Amino acid sequence: MADAGGIGRTPLLEVRGLKMHFPITSGLLRRQIGAVKAVDDVSFDVFPRETLGMVGESGCGKSTCGRAVLRLYDITAGTIRLDGVEIGQIPQPRLRKLRPKMQMVFQDPQASLNPRMTVAGIIGEPLDEHAGWGRRQKLDRIYELMDAVGLNRNFVNRYPHEFSGGQRQRIGIARALALNPAFIVCDEPIAALDVSIQAQVVNLLEELQQRFGLTYLFISHDLSMVRHIATRVAVMYLGKIVEIAPRERLYADPKHPYTQALLSAVPEPDPAAERRVERIILKGDVPSPANPPKGCNFCTRCPQVMEICREIDPPTQEVAPGQFVACHLYGEPRRTTAEATAA
Amino acid sequence: MLNYTIRRLAMAVPTVLIISLLIFLLLDLAPGDPTAQLPLTIPPEVREDIRMALGLGDPVLIRYVKWLQLMVINEPLHALANLTGWNVAPDTQRILSWQTRSPVGDIIAQRIPQTLWVVGLGYLFGVLIALPIGIISAYKQYSWFDQIGTFISMVGFSVPVFFTGVVMILVFSVWLGWFPSMYDTTLRVTNWETFVRQVRQMVMPVAVLALFNAAQISRFMRASMLDNLNQDYVRTARAKGMKEQVVVLVHVLRNSMIPVVTVIALGIPAVFSGAIITETIFRVNGLGALLINAIYANDIPMVQTLTFIFAVLIVLFNLIADVLYGILDPRIRYD
Numbered sequence: 001m002a003d004a005g006g007i008g009r010t011p012l013l014e015v016r017g018l019k020m021h022f023p024i025t026s027g028l029l030r031r032q033i034g035a036v037k038a039v040d041d042v043s044f045d046v047f048p049r050e051t052l053g054m055v056g057e058s059g060c061g062k063s064t065c066g067r068a069v070l071r072l073y074d075i076t077a078g079t080i081r082l083d084g085v086e087i088g089q090i091p092q093p094r095l096r097k098l099r100p101k102m103q104m105v106f107q108d109p110q111a112s113l114n115p116r117m118t119v120a121g122i123i124g125e126p127l128d129e130h131a132g133w134g135r136r137q138k139l140d141r142i143y144e145l146m147d148a149v150g151l152n153r154n155f156v157n158r159y160p161h162e163f164s165g166g167q168r169q170r171i172g173i174a175r176a177l178a179l180n181p182a183f184i185v186c187d188e189p190i191a192a193l194d195v196s197i198q199a200q201v202v203n204l205l206e207e208l209q210q211r212f213g214l215t216y217l218f219i220s221h222d223l224s225m226v227r228h229i230a231t232r233v234a235v236m237y238l239g240k241i242v243e244i245a246p247r248e249r250l251y252a253d254p255k256h257p258y259t260q261a262l263l264s265a266v267p268e269p270d271p272a273a274e275r276r277v278e279r280i281i282l283k284g285d286v287p288s289p290a291n292p293p294k295g296c297n298f299c300t301r302c303p304q305v306m307e308i309c310r311e312i313d314p315p316t317q318e319v320a321p322g323q324f325v326a327c328h329l330y331g332e333p334r335r336t337t338a339e340a341t342a343a
Numbered sequence: 344m345l346n347y348t349i350r351r352l353a354m355a356v357p358t359v360l361i362i363s364l365l366i367f368l369l370l371d372l373a374p375g376d377p378t379a380q381l382p383l384t385i386p387p388e389v390r391e392d393i394r395m396a397l398g399l400g401d402p403v404l405i406r407y408v409k410w411l412q413l414m415v416i417n418e419p420l421h422a423l424a425n426l427t428g429w430n431v432a433p434d435t436q437r438i439l440s441w442q443t444r445s446p447v448g449d450i451i452a453q454r455i456p457q458t459l460w461v462v463g464l465g466y467l468f469g470v471l472i473a474l475p476i477g478i479i480s481a482y483k484q485y486s487w488f489d490q491i492g493t494f495i496s497m498v499g500f501s502v503p504v505f506f507t508g509v510v511m512i513l514v515f516s517v518w519l520g521w522f523p524s525m526y527d528t529t530l531r532v533t534n535w536e537t538f539v540r541q542v543r544q545m546v547m548p549v550a551v552l553a554l555f556n557a558a559q560i561s562r563f564m565r566a567s568m569l570d571n572l573n574q575d576y577v578r579t580a581r582a583k584g585m586k587e588q589v590v591v592l593v594h595v596l597r598n599s600m601i602p603v604v605t606v607i608a609l610g611i612p613a614v615f616s617g618a619i620i621t622e623t624i625f626r627v628n629g630l631g632a633l634l635i636n637a638i639y640a641n642d643i644p645m646v647q648t649l650t651f652i653f654a655v656l657i658v659l660f661n662l663i664a665d666v667l668y669g670i671l672d673p674r675i676r677y678d
Contacts, residue, residue, distance in 0.1 A: 030485075067578075070582060072578060072581060072582060092587070096584045096585075096586065097584075098584075099582070099583065099584025100584065103582065103583075104579075104582045106575060106578070106579060106582075108575055111574060111575035111576065112575040112576050112578070112579045113576055113579065114576040114579070114580070114594055114598065115576070115598065115672070115673070115674055116597055116598055116671075116672065116673060118673075125580075125583060125585065126583040126584060126585075129583065129584060129585055129586070129589070130584060159673040159674065161673070161674045172579075175579070175583070179584075
């Protein structure tokens with residue numbers, strides 16, 4: 001998936017073979033007996049000023065992937081290059097210096113803001129740490145950010161609990177913007193909001209992207225929202241990316257059976273068309289990421305499963321320009337995943 | 344907030360009055376006679392005269408009102424006069440102890456310093472030890488430090504002070520002879536040598552109380568820190584690129600202190616009421632010992648006065664804890 005979509009452009013973020021395994025311990029001495037493979041060998045690129053949408057059902061590892069990319073976890077394996085700097089394995093103190101470049105907007109705007117800090121404290125704290133500005137300059141910047149996200153300046157000394165959900169998410173976005181980051185991971189920023197507010201927040205994110213030239217990794221389970229905001233879309237299933245393609249291609253011609261099933265589940269607003277839609281209903285549950293099936297992760301639920309799927313993990317292949325699929329339905333397994341990522 | 348505090352203070356007045364009436368009536372109903380410890384040879388008429396002289400002839404409510412006037416007006420004025428040297432003390436009768444026939448207020452004033460020094464220092468050291476232990480235990484949950492700290496606090500919490508106190512006397516006074524087993528109240532600190540003696544006699548009672556208090560508070564601190572360490576806003580702080588120190592000591596600690604400060608504030612009245620058992624074991628001549636002796640001797644005015652003071656302190660520190668809660672947690676507003 002190395003050169004997806006952006007021929008001739010250098011990616012802002014290059015992720016190769018990212019693995020995030022959480023140990024499972026048990027017994028008196030808490031010996032490790034296994035691992036939850038939340039993210040298992042994921043590779044993708046994000047190009048400057050684009051939005052990579054990341055979709056998948058609950059528990060598929062989207063959020064973990066987003067946090068791992070920002071090194072909010074110590075990753076198990078893989079490389080992450082942000083703007084040419086390898087951040088995959090560097091220790092946290094050195095990483096701290098790089099934080100201004102990469103920020104995150106969190107899912108739950110209530111819990112992710114410190115209840116005992118005012119808006120000024122929340123937005124201004126990164127400036128204390130990384131910019132070392134004076135009071136006046138800092139306050140000016142806080143006002144500027146509040147204007148940018150559409151918050152009333154008079155609210156600067158209020159606490160998070162005094163705001164509505166949408167306003168809190170705006171605070172979260174202003175906070176993420178404080179240090180002029182290049183790359184922002186939006187971890188389901190709209191999942192906790194109601195629909196009318198979702199549109200406001202997404203439009204705000206788009207507007208800010210235009211204004212400040214931001215690059216987003218937009219994690220969501222809302223396919224229509226991702227269709228609206230993303231330039232390219234990656235579909236995750238059980239810790240792996242099964243398909244990654246430019247938005248139009250993915251929605252017009254999904255290749256992976258899981259993507260097809262996922263897209264067929266999107267409600268159709270036109271009732272006449274709705275009746276004609278053939279839904280692909282997947283049977284069974286997602287297998288446990290602690291004990292994924294042999295071969296393809298999707299083989300237990302795939303409507304088009306073949307013998308080979310239960311034996312060999314399908315490699316990722318380019319089936320159309322910029323469209324990469326990990327599925328045995330498309331061509332012979334010529335390359336292994338490792339080789340594909342090395343290419 | 345100010346309105347709330349004033350309203351609470353105003354509401355505290357009837358609370359304290361009801362408590363005082365209950366204390367007075369309960370002690371009045373309790374069996375016991377102030378002349379019981381006088382020689383049996385005293386004839387009944389004389390005994391009756393003694394009772395009358397002590398003011399026991401009036402109906403109970405009259406006696407209550409008289410006592411209340413002495414308690415809330417005269418005695419505080421006397422205390423103020425003693426403290427400042429102003430000439431505000433009314434020239435009327437005071438509440439007299441039946442044991443010593445001297446004013447209850449003066450005896451309490453003599454006992455307060457010992458209690459505050461020993462029990463207060465025990466509390467202070469307990470808090471100072473407990474907070475870092477709780478913080479580190481939570482931050483490094485399940486580490487060796489946490490295991491040992493949790494074990495010690497479990498021991499400190501479950502082993503009563505009359506056991507730890509006696510064990511310490513046995514080890515450090517009897518076997519090692521490092522510290523005196525009895526607290527000498529008459530010791531006046533005038534030079535280095537007496538200061539060292541004072542410190543040595545305070546070590547054991549303070550240590551016993553500090554262990555007990557630290558055990559409780561460190562458990563609260565640890566639990567509260569653990570609650571907050573996994574919160575989303577902590578991840579936000581890390582994502583902002585804050586130093587680990589700032590994340591833990593500013594973001595997590597400030598949020599974790601809310602319940603802990605309440606617990607600490609509510610523990611302070613217990614400092615004044617003295618640690619009865621610890622004071623008795625180490626012969627510290629404090630308020631706890633005073634109360635227990637007054638109960639043995641049927642010294643009702645003394646018991647009434649002490650209980651009333653404790654009640655006022657408890658009401659007051661409850662109020663302080665509530666106000667602190669509001670200051671520490673912006674989500675709580677009482678108006």
